[in-house]
Amino acid sequence: MSDLIIALDDGYFPPIKKGKTTIAGVRWRRNPEKSIIDLIDIDGLNATQKAIEVINRLEACSEDTVVLLDGVAYAGFNFVDPEEISGACESGFIVVFYRPLDIDRIKNALQKNFEDWDKRLQVFTKACQSTRIITTEKGRIYVYSNLDSLDAQKIISRIQIYSSIPEPLRLAHLIASEASLFLRRKKTI
Numbered sequence: 464m465s466d467l468i469i470a471l472d473d474g475y476f477p478p479i480k481k482g483k484t485t486i487a488g489v490r491w492r493r494n495p496e497k498s499i500i501d502l503i504d505i506d507g508l509n510a511t512q513k514a515i516e517v518i519n520r521l522e523a524c525s526e527d528t529v530v531l532l533d534g535v536a537y538a539g540f541n542f543v544d545p546e547e548i549s550g551a552c553e554s555g556f557i558v559v560f561y562r563p564l565d566i567d568r569i570k571n572a573l574q575k576n577f578e579d580w581d582k583r584l585q586v587f588t589k590a591c592q593s594t595r596i597i598t599t600e601k602g603r604i605y606v607y608s609n610l611d612s613l614d615a616q617k618i619i620s621r622i623q624i625y626s627s628i629p630e631p632l633r634l635a636h637l638i639a640s641e642a643s644l645f646l647r648r649k650k651t652i
Contacts, residue, residue, distance in 0.1 A: 465529045465555065466492050468622065469518050470631030473537040474643025476505050483652045484538045486510065487639035488517035491622070491631040497521055498634070500642050502652065503538045506576075510537040511544045515551045524552035529610070529618060532558045533632050535590050540573060542586045549609055557615050559632060560605040564591040602627040 467490070474485035483502045490497040499520050503510045514537075518524055530549070535542050535558060545556040569587050573580035590607045597606055597616045601623040608615040622629040646652040 465527050465618070467523060467525075467528045468492070468531050468618070468631050469521055469523045469528055469554075470531040470533075470629070470635040471514050471517065471543065472533045472632060472635040472639050473503065473510075474639035474641075475647075476538060476643065477647075481505055485639045485643040485646065485652075486513055486517060486537060487635045487642065488514075488521050489631050489635045489638065490521045490523055491634075495631070495634055498638050500638065503541055505541065506539040507541045508579075510541040511547050514543050514548055518548065518552050518554075524554065526553045526555075528552065528554040530554050530556045531622075531629060531632055532556065533636065534558065534560055535586050535607075540577065540583055542583055544586050545607065546589070546609070555610045556608060557610065557618065558590060558607040559619070559629065560590075560594060560607070561627070563605060564594065566591045599623055599627070 470489045476484040482505055485500050486503045488499045489495055499517050501513050501517055503513045532543055537543050545558050549556050570584055573583050593607045594605045599620040604627055606615055624630040
C-alpha cells in the first residue's frame, strides 16, 4: 500500500464562461510535501494531459504512487481520465465521488453542449459503471479505482483527517480555488 499520494482538483470558474482555471496537485506522504498549479481550459480537452504534467513536476510518476482525484469532471466538462494517467505514470488511482453519478443527466448535458460529446461521455460512463461504495469511520463515499477495494478503503481511511473529504483533496481544492480567484482578480485568466 502506497504512502505517496498525489491529489488533484480544479479551481473556481464562473458559470457560462470560457477561458481557463487552475488545476492543483498536492504531493502528500503523511503530510503535504509540495504543491503545483497549472492552467486548464474550461470545457476543454486538456485536463488529463495537464494532470500528467503536474504529476511529473511533483516527481511522482511511479508504481508506488496513488493519484487521488475529486471526480472526473474538471473545469466544467473538461475531464481527467484516470486510466490514461495510470498508464502514463504507472500509478494506482482513486477517484472520489460524494454522490452517485447521474449518467443520463451527464449525457444530456454533453449532447446539448458538445459536438464531441461521445468522446467525453466515455470517461464518465466508465467511472459510473466502475464506482463502488466504501465505508470508513468518517462515512460513506463512492470511489472508482484500479486498486483492490480493501486497499482503496485503507488509503482513504488513513487520509480522512477532519471529515469524509480526504485531506490531500481538501488541500488541492483550497489551493486551486484560491489561486484561480487570485488570478481572476488580477485578470490574468
